[in-house]
Amino acid sequence: MLNRKIAYNTIISAGARIIGLALSLIIIGLLTRYLGQDGFGYYSIILAFLFFFTVLADLGLYSICLREISRPGADQRKIASNAFTLRFFAGLFIFTLAPLVVYLFPYPGQVKLGILIGAVGFWLMSNQQILIGVFQKYLRMDKIALGELLGRLVQLGLVIFFIKYNFDFLFIVSALVFGSLVNFILVFIFSRKYISISFEFDFAFWRPLLKESLPLALAIIFTVIYFKIDTIMLSLMKSPADVGIYNLAYKFLESLLFFPAMFVGLVMPLMSEYALSAREKFKEITQKTLNILLIFIVPMIFGIIFLSEDIVTLIAGQDFILSAGVLDILIIAAGIIFLGVLFSNMIIALKEQKKLTYIYGIGVVVNLVANFIFIPKYSYYGAAWTTLLTELVVTLLMLIVLSKFIKEIFSFKLFLKYLSAGLIMAFLLYFLSNWSLFVSIALAILIYFGFLYLIGGIKKDV
16 A cells, blocks of 8 residues: 555645646636737747746756655755755756847747746746655655645736736736745745755765766756647747647646646655665556556546537637647647656666656657648647657657566556546536536546446555
């Protein structure tokens, strides 16, 4: 059975994140109605552009820091403080470049100014991320969830205020910055209860730390290129309205990805502990983690495909109804990403992170070629199918790498039961198309988990 603390953290964090997801969707709904397709498209360009710099500032330190402080006898304060210092000053330099680089792109002036303002918020979020490993190590992700929730509330309050008094586009961007500031301050204060992090400039320690992290950093850069390049390419080949339609669906996908990142992040210290010392225990933990992810992937995909139009209309109104078709494609990609999060963390735990560089490099090539082919002809649908194709290729390559280290790596026998329950749920949703969205969701959840329980798909030791 997974550690009770993991279960507690998952439940508390998931509850807080669900509330945060609701707040995020409210913010998106307000922005789409206030900014329209073009304005929301510009807003999405700013976020996508700055996300590239977030990854450059990462340096691969988050995952390596989490792995190293989880090792028995590790000097946690030294590792965490040096990683935080590296991330802080590298981010300061890299995010200073963002407003300069954007002037090479043919974007309107308000987009370029928005990137200047937004860079501050993304730098703060970048600094906060390195601290997350501390809370994962001590299984206190509820603190992270609280900080993010309060930061999101600040952003929502400012968005409502700015819209009410008809403030312009740049004030909307600044709401993100203030929310990030609150989030970072709270998380930093909370972290000092567990590890007293401060600035440390141990250059002799930085060298081996960077030697371990930079291959992973390169892999992460490749990931973001294929994860975000579609929005940039769409913005250069198509109208801002097309970017807005695509990114409404994409924002919904990103909002869902908190679950695998949170859950697998909580399991990562256990995987790191047993990956090299107790392979059978490692396989047991990863199998249970896979089963839990699959339990949620199946109803997520079936449910959203059948309810996508209602969901999009509720969030953004009829003006963005075309986003429903994009969401139908991207939700399948989201299910694959759920699995990819587990597989990539397993590879890191096995100290084979260099192989991720090659995998994500292949993903970049597949993504760029497919986007160049399909975006000019199919616009946001082409970008969505490219995302799905890329995630499928990358995840399959991860499985191939893992199969070389662990024989009979996974059992998917429970997946057939999850799939059966998912098909029953889909059949129900087909006949509930005229019902209220919230009633349909509630009934679908009851049917799925009820049927799954009856056929023995839910076990106490999963």
